[in-house]
Amino acid sequence: MQSIGFIINPLSGDGRGANIWKEIEAYLKQNQIPHVFKATTKAGEAAELAIAIIQEHRVDKLIVIGGDGTIHEAAQGLAHMQKAGIHSRLAVIPAGTGNDFAKAYGIPKDPLQALNIALKGTNSVQIDILRTTNGGIAVNSIGAGFDGMVAKLTNESTYKKFLNRLGLGKLSYFLTILRVFATYKPCTAWLEVDGKVHELPHMWLAAVANIPFYGGAIQICPSASPYDGILDIVVIQSKGRFRLLPILFTVYQGKHTRHPAVTFYKGTSVSLRTEIPLLIHADGEFAGATPLHIELAPAAITVIC
Ligand SMILES: Nc1ncnc2c1ncn2[C@@H]1O[C@H](COP(=O)(O)OP(=O)(O)OP(=O)(O)O)[C@@H](O)[C@H]1O
Numbered sequence: 066m067q068s069i070g071f072i073i074n075p076l077s078g079d080g081r082g083a084n085i086w087k088e089i090e091a092y093l094k095q096n097q098i099p100h101v102f103k104a105t106t107k108a109g110e111a112a113e114l115a116i117a118i119i120q121e122h123r124v125d126k127l128i129v130i131g132g133d134g135t136i137h138e139a140a141q142g143l144a145h146m147q148k149a150g151i152h153s154r155l156a157v158i159p160a161g162t163g164n165d166f167a168k169a170y171g172i173p174k175d176p177l178q179a180l181n182i183a184l185k186g187t188n189s190v191q192i193d194i195l196r197t198t199n200g201g202i203a204v205n206s207i208g209a210g211f212d213g214m215v216a217k218l219t220n221e222s223t224y225k226k227f228l229n230r231l232g233l234g235k236l237s238y239f240l241t242i243l244r245v246f247a248t249y250k251p252c253t254a255w256l257e258v259d260g261k262v263h264e265l266p267h268m269w270l271a272a273v274a275n276i277p278f279y280g281g282a283i284q285i286c287p288s289a290s291p292y293d294g295i296l297d298i299v300v301i302q303s304k305g306r307f308r309l310l311p312i313l314f315t316v317y318q319g320k321h322t323r324h325p326a327v328t329f330y331k332g333t334s335v336s337l338r339t340e341i342p343l344l345i346h347a348d349g350e351f352a353g354a355t356p357l358h359i360e361l362a363p364a365a366i367t368v369i370c
Pocket residue numbers: 074075076077078079105106107108109110131132133134135136138160161162163164165349350
């Protein structure tokens with residue numbers, strides 16, 4: 066297995082994916098680097114394209130040109146093929162809005178630099194993943210409540226496209242945070258971590274993190290590591306909303322951790338039940354509603370970084 070396969074989301078970063086692919090394809094042709102590729106034509110397609118490209122070409126490296134949503138989908142395909150005993154390594158050329166995955170693994174923003182790291186492939190790491198009961202996986206994080214709603218509304222918003230065009234895509238998450246913050250109603254939740262149940266009155270969000278960032282470099286869980294075989298869980302609880310205001314401005318630097326409304330847990334098996342169904346995101350993509358169950362799968366995917 067030596068070949069290289071690309072999955073491209075041409076619409077990621079409001080068209081940045083298509084522009085980056087043009088640049089990459091020209092480089093590959095100029096340097097006569099053999100490769101295969103598939104571009105998405107609709108939402109939710111990257112998983113099946115990843116399966117097809119791995120099945121047809123047995124690629125050693127699957128390089129995703131897209132954002133965290135496309136990486137999330139392609140990783141489903143990769144994990145599916147691994148179950149069948151066919152292993153490919155994942156590499157990324159960041160082209161999205163948030164690019165949290167790329168940030169976590171030190172993958173440069175410059176497309177040709179990122180490509181050369183992927184082509185060399187000398188540095189690979191094995192990362193943990195989050196498995197849900199419906200058979201899905203997440204590579205970055207899964208969250209329920211406030212952040213589930215922020216992810217859904219940001220992806221549906223027109224300002225995400227507009228801000229992406231101005232190179233300010235990350236701001237779209239912050240704008241939605243302000244929108245949701247003004248109206249969000251917390252509820253009681255029950256979080257079970259490795260068999261121990263915690264009752265959480267007035268819960269705003271519960272996020273299970275594999276890497277420290279989500280939503281475009283928001284450091285929600287600074288201690289999360291994809292190499293430690295442990296899930297980091299962050300919970301925010303508050304009866305009133307104004308008490309949480311300081312968190313909005315400190316969470317980007319990961320300096321919210323001592324705020325009394327914030328609690329952290331660690332474990333390998335996590336369940337969440339809630340008084341009312343709460344929206345869930347997986348790697349920033351809408352993923353249904355609570356209840357939720359997550360198991361950690363240690364060192365499950367290999368990433369070139
Ligand atoms: N060809 C396509 N047409 C419409 N939607 C697509 C297409 N390809 C992928 N998508 C969807 O676009 C969504 C976002 O993609 P992606 O994450 O790559 O970019 P982004 O939203 O700009 O970046 P980020 O997730 O980092 O904020 C995903 O839900 C994916 O299913």
